[in-house]
Amino acid sequence: MNDEMVFIDATEPPIERPKKTKKRHPLNTQGVVTQEGICTAFSKGKRHDFRGFKESKTHIHPKIKGMMDTGYQGLKTLHSRTDIPKKKGKKNPLMQEEKRKNRELSSERVMNENGIGILKRFKIISDTYRNRRNRFGLRFTLIAGVYTMELEK
Numbered sequence: 001m002n003d004e005m006v007f008i009d010a011t012e013p014p015i016e017r018p019k020k021t022k023k024r025h026p027l028n029t030q031g032v033v034t035q036e037g038i039c040t041a042f043s044k045g046k047r048h049d050f051r052g053f054k055e056s057k058t059h060i061h062p063k064i065k066g067m068m069d070t071g072y073q074g075l076k077t078l079h080s081r082t083d084i085p086k087k088k089g090k091k092n093p094l095m096q097e098e099k100r101k102n103r104e105l106s107s108e109r110v111m112n113e114n115g116i117g118i119l120k121r122f123k124i125i126s127d128t129y130r131n132r133r134n135r136f137g138l139r140f141t142l143i144a145g146v147y148t149m150e151l152e153k
Contacts, residue, residue: 005065007033007112008058008072010049011120014128015136027136028052031144033115036152038144042137050074067109083108118147 012026028047032039041056049071060066066082068075075082085102088094094102120126122143131139 004035004063005067005108006060007067007109007115008053009033009069009112009116010047010052010071011116012046013126015130015133027133029140030056030058031112031116031119032058033112036148038115038119038147040137040141040144042140067105067112069109115147119143 008030010028010030012028014026026046028043030041030043030049030052032041039058041052041058043052043055047055049069050073053072053075060079060082062079062081064081066075066079068082068084070085070087072082072084073087076084083105085105086094086098119140
């Protein structure tokens, strides 16, 4: 059995818009974190995490285990080795066993959250992006490359 794992999460850094506009216009940024580094995919505007994953045409090898948050609920149908926390419903509270399993998944997914947190230190995805939007992908990919090189040391 292969012990390789992939973690996928998305974030939406806001972009600067004209002063008259009150709405928030984000760029959707999806990060695929592995032990080797980070791979990125981008889309304009608000996107649900799973929709952004499908549009990015990212494929996960069937032998690799996938760890995602609850935004990727439909991924279980595309990739059988996907672990997603169980959602609590209004009328269906989680049992103790389900809560324990969700906690275990969260403790394993912390590597992904730390990777995105490190990228947020560069302020490109945590603050409003004020530069040309068509260069956002290049800049973010370069920062992800720096992080990947840091992991290799």
